Amino acid sequence: MKRALNFNAGPAALPQAVLEKAEKNWLNFNNSGMAIMELSHRSKEYEAVHNQAITSLRKLLSISDDFEVIFLQGGASLQFSMIPMNLLSEESTANYVLTGSWSDKALKEANKIGKTAVAASTKEGGYHSIPNLSDIKVTEDAAYLHITSNNTIYGTQWHQFPDVAIPVVADMSSDILSRPLNMDQFDLIYAGAQKNLGPSGVTVVIIRKELIKDNGKLPTMLNYHTYSSNNSLYNTPPTLAIYLLSLVLEWVEETGGLEAIQKENTEKAHALYAEIDESNGFYIGHAEKNSRSQMNVTFNLASEQLSAKFLAEAKHAGFVGLNGHRSVGGCRASIYNAVPKEHVHELASFMKNFRLNN
Known part of the structure; x- marks a missing residue:
């Protein structure tokens, strides 16, 4: 499976x-x-x-x-x-x-x-x-x-x-x-x-x-x-x-204890935040940089229509759970300990390709 x-x-x-x-x-x-x-x-x-x-x-x-x-x-x-x-x-x-x-x-x-x-x-x-x-x-x-x-x-x-x-x-x-x-x-x-x-x-x-x-x-x-x-x-x-x-x-x-877990979590978060920061405003992160979460990466796109398109294409590509909370909308990637870093890098690649195509 x-x-x-x-x-x-x-x-x-x-x-x-x-x-x-x-x-x-x-x-x-x-x-x-x-x-x-x-x-x-x-x-x-x-x-x-x-x-x-x-x-x-x-x-x-x-x-x-x-x-x-x-x-x-x-x-x-x-x-x-x-x-x-x-x-x-x-x-x-x-x-x-x-x-x-x-x-x-x-x-x-x-x-x-x-x-x-x-x-x-x-x-x-x-x-x-x-x-x-x-x-x-x-x-x-x-x-x-x-x-x-x-x-x-x-x-x-x-x-x-x-x-x-x-x-x-x-x-x-x-x-x-x-x-x-x-x-x-x-x-x-x-x-x-x-x-x-x-x-x-x-x-x-x-x-x-x-x-x-x-x-x-x-x-x-x-x-x-x-x-x-x-x-x-x-x-x-x-x-x-x-x-x-x-x-x-x-x-x-x-897995190596909390030090190893923290190291992997830092790498996962960096992969997504790097795409947000390098997008020149295409992706708009919610959190200020000094307060960013390593567990929940929240962001918006320039319009609700573009956000909806992003979420629809992400769902079609096999990504689950990227909708932001119903109270705020937008997008959210929750990258807790058990989310494999390979999945996070797949998401970062998808975000980059979506940006280049739109």
Whole structure:
């Protein structure tokens, strides 16, 4: 079978090696006579998968024992509510940096829980960039500072992170595992799996243990303490998604770890941005150069008609998922870890040929 040229923003491409290994074990996992999604989440076979996924994530991201790694459901969108419910008190203010639609949605949910403030924003400028670190102003009673590390819709990404004297919370749904991280810069990281971690259905939260409180007023399933005290096994977790996540983490290790992944991601992004920059305005990149994402390359053409022609011809050529988000239009190539660099170079060649012919 010829694999699709998949540039979907999420659910996104998974490594072919991961899919092949899952297929091989699909009907008979570890000689159990059952598929992984048929196993009890209390069985020793599944428990080994569960714990290995946590161990692998700790190793790849150099996560110390100061942090808890937990698996949840509900996507990053549920975390928009869980974070203020667990971290925000009546006496404090949640601070948010607005860099795109998802940070805006996170703020709206926090507004339902307690007091909030905007510490910095590029909304008025159309979300073309990430704010300068010096422009971030937190309130004196700040409970935490929330950022979205990569903005899938607008194609911007943080390349340096805030250094503030309050907990830093980061939505890393679309760029976790794409580069090495200094975990000391963060206090809570959360990510829906469906970009770089695995399939949709599981959400990873990495939280500093001192932030986990046993708040008896919270609903059980919205309390981080429930998950940390039960190894994320208080109820039935998304076992198939966690199994595939564990295989993705194994693949990242076999690929050479995050340094190797970052190097390849840089090469892939350069191939597309070079075509945009050399097109003399034929392709118009959305993000300012110092804020460009290595995960989502967003651009427009001179007219809606030309953009539509580009997308139609790209679809005919076998490219999938190049339409921009419905809220902004245009074009977007999502080039997460599992998108082969050969596919990215094919896209760059297509873009060049389309430009020369039009």
